Structure formats: structure tokens, C-alpha cells
Amino acid sequence: MIKEISTKQLRKGMFVCGTDRKWIDIPFFRRKFLITSEEQINTLQAYCRTVVIDTEKGADVLSLPETQTATEQQIDDATPESERAEQTDKDRGYRKSYEQSQTVLNEILSDARLGRSVDNPKVRGIVQDLTVNIVKDSQAMIGLIHAKDKNDTLARKSVNVCILALAFGKHIGIPKEKMYALGLGALLHDIGMVKIPDRILSKKQPLTPAERAIMEKHNEYGIALLSQTPEIPVDALKIVYSHHERMDGKGYPQKLQAKEISLLARMVAIVSVYEALTRERFYSQTLSPLAALKYLYTSGKSLFDAVLVKKFIQALGIYPTGCVVELNTGELGVVIKVNQQDRLRPVLRMVTNAQKQLLTEERIVDLAERENSRIEISKTLEMDNPIIELFMNLHEQLNGG
Known part of the structure; x- marks a missing residue:
């Protein structure tokens, strides 16, 4: 019998014959297979909401196998149960942190749209939680943001940029006190977008000069929103205001050049563009991670800090996850x-x-x-x-x- 079930119902011994995602969008390169490990379940849960199972070839939701298959036994012999359980817990923890960060930030952004001040304890909690996980395993966290997802929300984008910025900061050894400002500024870098009309944000065609002028006001809107929030570090505010400045002085809003742009703002300028290029969006072509890095690298000194671009490439790896x-x-x-x-x-x-x-x-x-x-x-x-x-x-x- 063929049936569609939630990935939360998955168990070892089930035979998966379809998912709600295209095969190229998930790290499985066959759609029909027997689930033999918790790792497969965790991966399916990370990438999919539902799957289709064949109960004639595997276990049903209410009919779990009482004994292990030969394949399962081989896996169990090769990997200690405690080690598998520990890795499973870590993966679930990273995924939970990623999803909860988006949920909480979405609430904060909704409040900002209504003119309310940013909840400082909540944003601090997001940054601290993501920082802890980045310190533990930055590659695991970066892997999460490369999962293809049509859910192109400001919250998702902002959490992605925060993760990339923190991983970048960890790689180059940013001091602990600066890491918080980096993460906070990255998380809130586009908060001013909540004041931009939806007709402009969702427009598929190129923006008119008048529309672009409105869009470029989001930096100022962001600073205005955060002015109502106490204890926002100056370095974080500089990120919000200056992440669209470019090395050649042709950015905005102040047309700053080179070292006139703060170090942390130059870092977020790089990671925000990388994130935008690699995120699946309905109005723009998605680049592979390597192609996005190539764009940053070939932009030379005109747009981005070339030294920082090289360090960012090192932080992600020459061949980033997803290539x-x-x-x-x-x-x-x-x-x-x-x-x-x-x-x-x-x-x-x-x-x-x-x-x-x-x-x-x-x-x-x-x-x-x-x-x-x-x-x-x-x-x-x-x-x-x-x-x-x-x-x-x-x-x-x-x-x-």
C-alpha cells in the first residue's frame, strides 16, 4: 500500500518511494530506498515535510519491525549506538536552533512592522544560541543554510547571514566581545526592510530609479527602528547602516570607501551577497556556492575587501557544501x-x-x-x-x- 506520511512518523524499516522535494534538492540520489539508519531519518526530516512509503516493501507507521534487517545489523556493528545517538542529538540540536531562530526573529520582525521596538533579550538569545553552535560545528550550521527552500522570508535570510558571519568571524579569530556585535548586526542588517512596501519587495522586474531609491532607504529605516532599542552595540549599528557600502565608494547610503567602512560591516557586505546569490529565490537565478564565491573573488577591490573575501573562501572551503x-x-x-x-x-x-x-x-x-x-x-x-x-x-x- 502506498501512503503519504509526515517525516515525524518515519522509522527504520520503512521503504520510501517518494518525497515532497525534487531529488536534486535533497542529499539522496535515489527516491526509493529502505530506511536503515537514524541518519537517513534525520536528513529526511531536515529537508522534507512529507514522504511516500510503500508498506508492502517496508514497515507501516503502526507496524514497526521487531527485529533488525541484515543491513541494520551491519550498521550497528560498524558504529557504536552511543556514538550514533550523540551525533543524532547534535544534528537535531543544530536544526532546532536554526528553525527556532527563524521563528523568534519572525516574531520580532512582525513587531517591528507594527512600529514596536526590537526585543533585545530575544535577539540576544538568538545570537548567543547560534554562536554556541557555530563554535561547536560551523560546517554543520552552514550545511543547514544550503538546504534548498522556497520559503524566501526575511527571517530566514537574516538567520542565514548571521550564521555565515559568525562562521567567518570564528575563522579569522574575531574577539569574543566583537563576535556578539558581528552576529547581532548580521541578524538585524536588513531589519529596515520591514518598512519597504511589499509591491517593491515582491517585484519580479528590475526596479525603477524611484523604487530603487525607496529600497535604498532600508538602512536608514533600520537605524531608526533600532534607536528605540537600548544596548545595541555601536559596531552592530554600523553593520546595519553600512553593509551596502562598497570599497570603490559607489555603495550607499554614505558612499564610504575602503577602510572608511568598519571591519564588521565589510564582512557582512561579503556574506550577505554570498547568501543572496546562493539562496533559492523566485525572482533570481540561484548560483552554486562555488560560483557565488567566484563572483566575490573576481569583483576584486572594487566592491569588496579582497583580503576578507579570500579569508571568507577559506572559511567556507574551496569546494563548499552543496557544490x-x-x-x-x-x-x-x-x-x-x-x-x-x-x-x-x-x-x-x-x-x-x-x-x-x-x-x-x-x-x-x-x-x-x-x-x-x-x-x-x-x-x-x-x-x-x-x-x-x-x-x-x-x-x-x-x-x-
Whole structure:
């Protein structure tokens, strides 16, 4: 029997034959598979709201297997239960922090739209919670923001920028007292957008000069809103006001140049553009993480601080999470983890074999492992590459999606 269930109902032993997302949007490269681990469940819950299961090939919601399958037993033998449970708890904690931050910030933004002051304890709590998780595992948190999601809200965007800014700050060793200001400024950098008319925010066509002039007022609106809130650090206010300034003096609102722009504002200028380029939006093309980094890098000194751009690239990794890469073997894979010791050798989830045929079984390759020393990344593929679209369509046909 085929039935659609919430991902909250998932259990090991269920046979998944469909999800509410396209296959390219989630880190599974087959849509039909038997759930054999908590990690698979956690990943499905992170990316999907519902899945379709086949109760003739696996367990039903109310009919869980009493004994483990052979595959499950192999997994259990390979990984201690306590270690798996600990990692599961961490992943759930990161996801919970990410989602709760958006929920709380959305409430704060709703209050701001009504002219109320920003709730300082709430925003402080968001920044502190995200900072703790960034310190624990910045790559895990960055991985969350690269999950494709049509929910293009100001709260999501702002939390994403905060995570990226904190990871950036951690990498370059920003002092603890400055980290809070960096995180707070990043979180609230676009709070003035709540005062911009929806007709401008949701417009799909290019803005007229008059509309752009209104849009560029959001920095000033943001400062005005925060002036009602006590104990906002000056460094955070500078971020809110100056994150659209550019190194060549052609930004706004003050047309500051180079070092006239504060360090933290220069950092958020970089991460906010990166976030915008890689976030799935209904009105703009989404770039791969690598293409977005290339844009930042090739902009040179005219737009962004070139030294900081290089450090940001180092913070994310040469091949950031989410990149689709082709190996010298002809195989395609997606970067799922950056190796901190060797950023040129990430961990991949393989998508195809050398003949560009979709894999039917999950295969993880750590390029840093000695046995993979002869495997190299030949190139990266853009998300709009025709070959990726072809694989997506073939996968949908083969799996009845």
C-alpha cells in the first residue's frame, strides 16, 4: 500500500518511494530506498515535510519491525549506538536552533512592522544560541543554510547571514566581545526592510530609479527602528547602516570607501551577497556556492575587501557544501563536508558512475582518504547545468515522480 506520511512518523524499516522535494534538492540520489539508519531519518526530516512509503516493501507507521534487517545489523556493528545517538542529538540540536531562530526573529520582525521596538533579550538569545553552535560545528550550521527552500522570508535570510558571519568571524579569530556585535548586526542588517512596501519587495522586474531609491532607504529605516532599542552595540549599528557600502565608494547610503567602512560591516557586505546569490529565490537565478564565491573573488577591490573575501573562501572551503563536482574518473558527486585539514579534498556523496548513470545505492567518498589519492576534482557544475536537469528528469521518470 502506498501512503503519504509526515517525516515525524518515519522509522527504520520503512521503504520510501517518494518525497515532497525534487531529488536534486535533497542529499539522496535515489527516491526509493529502505530506511536503515537514524541518519537517513534525520536528513529526511531536515529537508522534507512529507514522504511516500510503500508498506508492502517496508514497515507501516503502526507496524514497526521487531527485529533488525541484515543491513541494520551491519550498521550497528560498524558504529557504536552511543556514538550514533550523540551525533543524532547534535544534528537535531543544530536544526532546532536554526528553525527556532527563524521563528523568534519572525516574531520580532512582525513587531517591528507594527512600529514596536526590537526585543533585545530575544535577539540576544538568538545570537548567543547560534554562536554556541557555530563554535561547536560551523560546517554543520552552514550545511543547514544550503538546504534548498522556497520559503524566501526575511527571517530566514537574516538567520542565514548571521550564521555565515559568525562562521567567518570564528575563522579569522574575531574577539569574543566583537563576535556578539558581528552576529547581532548580521541578524538585524536588513531589519529596515520591514518598512519597504511589499509591491517593491515582491517585484519580479528590475526596479525603477524611484523604487530603487525607496529600497535604498532600508538602512536608514533600520537605524531608526533600532534607536528605540537600548544596548545595541555601536559596531552592530554600523553593520546595519553600512553593509551596502562598497570599497570603490559607489555603495550607499554614505558612499564610504575602503577602510572608511568598519571591519564588521565589510564582512557582512561579503556574506550577505554570498547568501543572496546562493539562496533559492523566485525572482533570481540561484548560483552554486562555488560560483557565488567566484563572483566575490573576481569583483576584486572594487566592491569588496579582497583580503576578507579570500579569508571568507577559506572559511567556507574551496569546494563548499552543496557544490556539484565532476571527478577525473568521470563520476559526479555533491560535496557534503569540507575537510578542514585539506580543503581541496572534500567528502562527496556520489551521484553517478563514470558513465554518468545515476547510482542506485548510496556511496560516500572521502577524497582525503589515502585510497582515494588518485581521484581529483576536475571541475564544478552549476546548478542550472543541462546535465543536472537531465538527471533530475530521468530520475523522476524512473521513479514515477
